[in-house]
Amino acid sequence: MTDFxxxxxxxxxxxxxxxxxxxxxxxxxxxxxYSDIKAHQAVRLGQLGREEExxxxxxxxxxxxxxxxxxxxxxxxxxxxxxxxxxxxxxASGGMPGKxxxxxxxxxxxxxxxxxxxxxxxxxxxxxxxxxxxxxDKELGLKMFAxxxxxxxxxxxxxxxxxxxxxxxxxVRGEING
Amino acid sequence: xxxxVGYYPGCSLHTSAREYDYSSRAVLKALGVVTRExxxxxxxxxxxxxxxxxxxxxxxxxxNLIQAEEVAxxxxxxxxACYSTLRVTEEYxxxxxxxxxxxxxxxxxxxxxxxxxxxxxxxxxxxLTRPEMLQKIKAGLKRRLTGxxxxxxxxxxxxxxxxxxxxxxxxxxxxxxxxxxxxxEVVRWSYKTxxxxxxxxxxxxxxxxxxxxxxxxxxxxxxxxxxxxxxxLCQANLEGRQSQIMPVFYFTELVGLALGIPDSSExxxxxxxxxxxxxxxxxxxxxxxx
Numbered sequence: 001m002t003d004f005x006x007x008x009x010x011x012x013x014x015x016x017x018x019x020x021x022x023x024x025x026x027x028x029x030x031x032x033x034y035s036d037i038k039a040h041q042a043v044r045l046g047q048l049g050r051e052e053e054x055x056x057x058x059x060x061x062x063x064x065x066x067x068x069x070x071x072x073x074x075x076x077x078x079x080x081x082x083x084x085x086x087x088x089x090x091x092a093s094g095g096m097p098g099k100x101x102x103x104x105x106x107x108x109x110x111x112x113x114x115x116x117x118x119x120x121x122x123x124x125x126x127x128x129x130x131x132x133x134x135x136x137d138k139e140l141g142l143k144m145f146a147x148x149x150x151x152x153x154x155x156x157x158x159x160x161x162x163x164x165x166x167x168x169x170x171x172v173r174g175e176i177n178g
Numbered sequence: 179x180x181x182x183v184g185y186y187p188g189c190s191l192h193t194s195a196r197e198y199d200y201s202s203r204a205v206l207k208a209l210g211v212v213t214r215e216x217x218x219x220x221x222x223x224x225x226x227x228x229x230x231x232x233x234x235x236x237x238x239x240x241x242n243l244i245q246a247e248e249v250a251x252x253x254x255x256x257x258x259a260c261y262s263t264l265r266v267t268e269e270y271x272x273x274x275x276x277x278x279x280x281x282x283x284x285x286x287x288x289x290x291x292x293x294x295x296x297x298x299x300x301x302x303x304x305x306l307t308r309p310e311m312l313q314k315i316k317a318g319l320k321r322r323l324t325g326x327x328x329x330x331x332x333x334x335x336x337x338x339x340x341x342x343x344x345x346x347x348x349x350x351x352x353x354x355x356x357x358x359x360x361x362x363e364v365v366r367w368s369y370k371t372x373x374x375x376x377x378x379x380x381x382x383x384x385x386x387x388x389x390x391x392x393x394x395x396x397x398x399x400x401x402x403x404x405x406x407x408x409x410x411l412c413q414a415n416l417e418g419r420q421s422q423i424m425p426v427f428y429f430t431e432l433v434g435l436a437l438g439i440p441d442s443s444e445x446x447x448x449x450x451x452x453x454x455x456x457x458x459x460x461x462x463x464x465x466x467x468x
Contacts, residue, residue, distance in 0.1 A: 030372065030373040030375070030389055031378075031385070034385055062378070062382075062385065064225060064373065064375065064376035064377055064378055065225050065228065065229075065334075065376070066334040066338065066373035066376065067334060067335075067338035067339050068334070068338065068371075068373065070338065070339055070340075071337075071338050071339070071340065071347050071348075078339065081228075084228050084229055084232070087229040087230070088229065088230050088231045088232075091229065091230050092230075092231070100381040100382060101381055101382070103381075104226070104377060104380060104381040105225075105226040105229045105230065108224070108226040109223075109226050109227070109230060112220070112221040112223065112226075112238070116220045116221065117189045117192075117219075117220060117221045118189040118190075118221050118224075120189070120190075120193050120194060124380075127380075127381070136383070137383055140383075140418050143418075143450055144194065144418070144450070147447075147448050147449075147450060148196070148448060149193065149194040149195075149196075149448065150193060150194065151192070151193045155189075155192055155193075157218055157219070157220050158218050159218050159220065159241075159289075162241065162288050162289055163220050163238070163241070165288045166234065166237040166238055166241060166285065166288060167234060169233050169234070169237050169281075169284050169285070169288070170231045170233040170234065172284055174280035174281065174283055174284050175280065175283065
């Protein structure tokens with residue numbers, strides 16, 4: 001067992017070693033055609049400890065966690081949970097500046113961290129700022145605005161301090177009560 | 179029998195999916211269910227929460243579960259993504275693993291309140307399709323949806339992961355049953371649980387559009403004139419990213435219409451795709467004040 005496989009299995013809680021490449025995951029994966037590698041290949045890279053290749057695979061970010069792979073896997077592997085480990089690693093180390101999918105998660109979480117809830121308009125502006133694609137989807141945005149689908153002001157949680165502390169919890173050493 | 183339930187709208191239902199919020203509350207009220215919004219709820223983290231770290235993916239929903247304990251024992255969550263994160267978190271903590279107990283301790287410390295595992299997360303589609311509720315809906319029908327051909331679309335998070343599923347994972351039926359009880363004609367199609375693109379609809383329209391277009395095309399091929407969803411992100415993607423013209427209803431809007439709730443036509447004004455084409459198919463259309 002490689003160190004990387006060990007790490008991935010522990011962090012994702014998924015029995016990666018059990019995969020025998022039946023490819024049912026890739027057959028049902030909605031984003032199969034958007035990446036150079038498919039779901040079953042991502043698992044194989046994990047098994048072989050090929051960390052660099054897995055981290056740089058676009059599939060990591062195209063995966064939206066629909067969990068079809070998990071529902072169909074005969075070995076009960078949730079591939080999106082494996083890819084989440086990689087996403088987390090990248091986001092924790094400063095993301096991938098200018099790349100739309102990491103930038104979306106950063107903008108979304110920044111909004112939640114700040115207000116306690118997602119402030120959709122602010123989130124979208126933060127996202128556009130990160131990717132510098134101001135005019136993309138302008139029409140859709142205006143249509144949504146016209147239909148009253150975007151609030152001008154954020155809805156804030158009064159327990160914002162608690163929410164901010166929740167964001168830092170992964171750094172806190174825990175102990176078991178009772 | 180549920181009479182008073184906790185209610186968690188989630189961020190979308192307060193902004194882009196207001197009609198889902200209004201219709202859910204109105205329908206529940208009409209059926210005699212009192213909804214109590216949980217105090218000072220926060221975002222559940224959605225797909226971004228679990229993309230960052232799993233502590234956060236459980237901590238954000240757990241704060242809501244703790245807040246909900248003050249209100250009621252059942253917590254209704256209309257947004258499929260929020261429903262999923264809350265339900266998964268509830269199960270994770272009920273599992274009682276070492277990691278789960280450590281997380282619980284940390285969140286309790288932040289909040290200064292204990293988590294007592296008293297709340298059960300329920301999706302409104304699950305509640306409305308319980309026999310006693312279906313009975314009430316049937317008894318309260320003011321306008322049957324006869325003539326309306328619809329494709330029930332469940333998407334991902336009502337049926338996956340398995341711990342959160344309240345219907346068959348590959349061939350769910352609850353929305354079908356509900357729609358049929360109201361007189362609608364439910365088409366048979368194979369794309370009920372295919373993904374709409376989720377957050378790709380926000381960031382990568384070019385990637386989400388083909389997924390959405392395939393769903394719309396397949397629904398059309400099956401003879402449907404409208405799609406019915408139970409998720410704000412599915413609804414937004416289906417309406418906003420389709421290149422055709424097919425209305426997309428929240429299932430609660432159709433229940434409201436069938437129960438003759440006066441505000442029903444107001445909810446439909448918020449849609450990006452005009453719903454008229456589907457409503458005109460209703461037999462003996464009663465003016466909806468449009």
